Amino acid sequence: MALQNGAFERLQEEYSSIRMENERIRDERLEKVYSEHPEIKEADLKIMDLLTQKAFAALKGNDEKAVDDKIAAAKAEKETLVKAAGVDPSYEDRIYTCPYCKDTGFIVKSDGPAEKCRCFRKRESEILLEQSGMSELLKDNNFSVMRTDIFDEETKDHFVKAVDYCKGYIDSFDTDYRNILFCGTVGTGKSFLSCCIASELLDSYHSVVYMSAKTLFDTLAQAQFSRENLPEISAVRERIYDCDLLIIDDLGTEMTNSFVGTELFTIINERYNSRRSVIISTNLELALLRDRYSDRIFSRITGSYDVLRLYGPDLRNVL
Numbered sequence: 549m550a551l552q553n554g555a556f557e558r559l560q561e562e563y564s565s566i567r568m569e570n571e572r573i574r575d576e577r578l579e580k581v582y583s584e585h586p587e588i589k590e591a592d593l594k595i596m597d598l599l600t601q602k603a604f605a606a607l608k609g610n611d612e613k614a615v616d617d618k619i620a621a622a623k624a625e626k627e628t629l630v631k632a633a634g635v636d637p638s639y640e641d642r643i644y645t646c647p648y649c650k651d652t653g654f655i656v657k658s659d660g661p662a663e664k665c666r667c668f669r670k671r672e673s674e675i676l677l678e679q680s681g682m683s684e685l686l687k688d689n690n691f692s693v694m695r696t697d698i699f700d701e702e703t704k705d706h707f708v709k710a711v712d713y714c715k716g717y718i719d720s721f722d723t724d725y726r727n728i729l730f731c732g733t734v735g736t737g738k739s740f741l742s743c744c745i746a747s748e749l750l751d752s753y754h755s756v757v758y759m760s761a762k763t764l765f766d767t768l769a770q771a772q773f774s775r776e777n778l779p780e781i782s783a784v785r786e787r788i789y790d791c792d793l794l795i796i797d798d799l800g801t802e803m804t805n806s807f808v809g810t811e812l813f814t815i816i817n818e819r820y821n822s823r824r825s826v827i828i829s830t831n832l833e834l835a836l837l838r839d840r841y842s843d844r845i846f847s848r849i850t851g852s853y854d855v856l857r858l859y860g861p862d863l864r865n866v867l
């Protein structure tokens with residue numbers, strides 16, 4: 549859905565470089581054939597000349613038939629020369645890394661708007677994953693490695709319900725605006741389920757930013773207080789506000805102070821106003837959240853977040 553911070557433009561530049569490089573390789577190939585077989589070069593020049601004559605004939609309204617015959621004869625002659633020289637007849641073809649979109653990134657359809665090519669979507673998801681900060685994390689945390697055989701009946705039922713909720717959340721992400729607060733003690737699957745959601749949404753080209761609360765507030769503090777105006781820090785700050793899904797992991801483990809309180813409220817409030825989703829996981833119980841932060845944060849969370857309380861065995865040992 550959303551490539552952020554100039555990534556779309558960077559991707560367009562990538563395509564432009566691919567096209568230029570392929571053009572260079574084609575020119576080199578052509579040069580090589582022409583230097584080794586000047587007769588083929590001659591034949592190509594002759595065809596080009598005849599094509600120009602044809603264009604002029606068309607412009608003047610003259611009969612093109614005579615030129616057409618000469619072109620056909622010149623092409624046949626050239627084919628014989630290419631065959632005799634043992635040259636691959638595709639020597640003058642343009643080179644495309646992606647044959648589907650001819651290295652433009654888009655497929656133009658006659659009956660509708662241009663569509664992103666599969667190669668563009670692949671690069672897009674690679675960039676989204678890179679920007680999410682989750683490349684490593686997602687390898688071991690996704691639905692494909694989930695196990696439910698470690699639960700007893702009651703906790704298993706509960707976990708399966710949470711999984712079903714998460715799958716519904718993913719399916720309706722583009723149509724239902726929802727936020728999640730995962731509560732529960734250490735290792736009950738809060739981060740795991742956050743990652744599962746992130747993984748699926750990244751696969752469907754959504755931008756996701758995942759940060760532990762500590763990293764999130766450290767980054768924001770750096771953006772706020774650093775004397776140097778570091779572009780990469782302000783880019784992260786922008787992503788925190790603009791991404792399709794923001795995941796704040798382990799809220800409550802950071803050093804709490806008035807800066808953290810203000811920033812947390814601003815993030816939650818601004819993303820609420822722009823209908824951009826947030827998932828928060830925390831070991832803190834709701835009452836402790838209120839004590840630790842403020843009434844306004846507490847009421848914003850309880851008013852606009854679905855609370856999923858997780859319990860059960862410590863999943864970190866088995867997942």
Ligand SMILES: [Zn+2]
Nearest residue numbers: 646649665667
């Ligand atoms: Zn393509």
